[in-house]
Amino acid sequence: MFPGAQHLVFNNSHFIDQQVDAGQTGIDILREAADPDAAHDSSARDPAPRCFPGTREQFVEDIIHWAVPAVGTDDPLPLFWMKGPAGVGKSAVAQTCVEKLKDMGRLGAAFFFAVKIRDKATQFFPTIIYQLCSQFPDYRALIDRLIRRDRTILNRTMATQFHVLIVEPSRELQKKGKGIGKRIAIFIDGLDECESANVQCEIIETIAAATRDRTTPFCWAFFSRPEAHIEGTFAIADIINITSTSVLPVSHDADGDIELYLRSSFENILRHRNISLKSQWPSDDDIHTLVRAANGLFVYVATAVRFIAQPGSLPDESLHEILATISNKCYKYTAIGAPLSPFTELDAFYMLIMERIPSHILPAVLLFLYENRRYLT
Known part of the structure; x- marks a missing residue:
């Protein structure tokens, strides 16, 4: 413990040897506890869904203004929640x-829940903290010392991790004049896809409790379906008072954006197939049929474009299959007088895709769907 020491005298002493693996830093330990697949630029999410240029502009602008308020204006509320059904x-x-x-230098971290990481709530805060460490050197040095001294921090409750590794370090750096200073945004997408309702509520409550007094420079944006337990948590008096809420609805107000996306996507298909852009494919009627079938759901047209553009297929034939499905589904529901829900066409389209799955891999697909059935409802 004291190599090379001479003439040492200790009285009534108690020694504790806290060893850390040779060469392993606190940041190394943190990285092992984090999940790189949850990052916004992770290869596991490539290609990541993003708004097509010229679409959803007002929603994006409002969120950017919330995260980075104009100079001279009061800081917006520290929490933001965008809610909306699946597929919007x-x-x-x-x-x-x-x-x-x-690009603006105002992003601290982002966590995107997805199929591969829905059951990894224990990696949530370590992932956020690791991303923050990559952004801010002074914060990184402090976290490195904290974890080297006690790596069990990463095995404690989410509330403890948040307080010890986010709140307290932010306060310490602020006292030393090394605080981040400017407002920094942290994004959490797909919260409703985390492993359980209790954990989802705990994440909101933990962040809200520590953010209420604005002791850190971070603002937090949540994106999720309007599940009852999430609605209830954001409705708590101490949370609703510090939260800006936005609704992304299923609405034909998005038809213009959807049509823009479709026309540009079809141009890309023609370009990649080396077909003249002067081609009249698809017709305006075909595009308008797809827009109506989407019922305000971007997921419908995004899936349709991937289906039509898939390698080895004939785009015209694939488009014809989708249009035929739309016609048959509408005729069926009109004949029996049943109302069409926003998801009727999407359900019919997914059935078309399932019917095209080769028989030799169908069992594996069905097994995957069965094992992930709780995420598909």
Whole structure:
């Protein structure tokens, strides 16, 4: 413990040997506890969904102004929540905002829940903290010392991790005049896809409790479906008072954006197939049919474009299959007098895709869907 020491005298002493693996830093330990797949630029999410140029502009602009308020104006509320049903483009809005804030130097971290990481709530705060360390050197040095001294911090409750590794270091750096200073945004997308309702609520409550007194320079943006337990948590008096809320609805107000996306996507398909852009494919009627079938859901047209553009297929035939499905589905529901929900066409389209799955891989696909059934409802 004291190599090379001479003539030492200790009285009534108690020694504790806290060893750290040779060569392993606190940041190394933190990186092992984090999940790189949750980052906004992770290869696991490539290609990440993002807003097509010229679409969702007002939503993106509002969020950027919330994260980076104009000079001379009061700071907006520290929490932001965008809610909306599946398929309306919440993740695309989040991704677009994150990339813009990154370019502006105002992004601290981002965590995107996805199929591969939905059950890894224990990696949530370590991932956020690791990303913050990559942005701010003084904060990184402090976190490195804290974890080297006690690596069990990463095995404690989310509330403890948040307080010990985010709140307290922010206060210490501020006292030393090394604080971050400017308002920095942290984005959390797909919160409703985290492993359990209790954990989802705990994440909101933990962040809100520490953010209420604004002891850190961070503002937090959440994107999720309007699940009852999430609605209830954001409705708590101490949380609703510090939260800006935005709704991304299923609405035909998005038809213009959807049509713009479709026309540009079809131009790309023609270009990649070396077909003249003067081609009249698809017709205006075909595009308008797809827009109506989307019912305000970007996920419908995004899936349709991937289906039509898939390698080895004939785009015209693939488009014809989709249009036929739309016609047959509408005729069926009109004949029986049943109302069409926003997801009717999407369900029919997914059935078309399932029917095209080769028989030799169908069992594996069905097994995957069964194992992930709780995320598909």
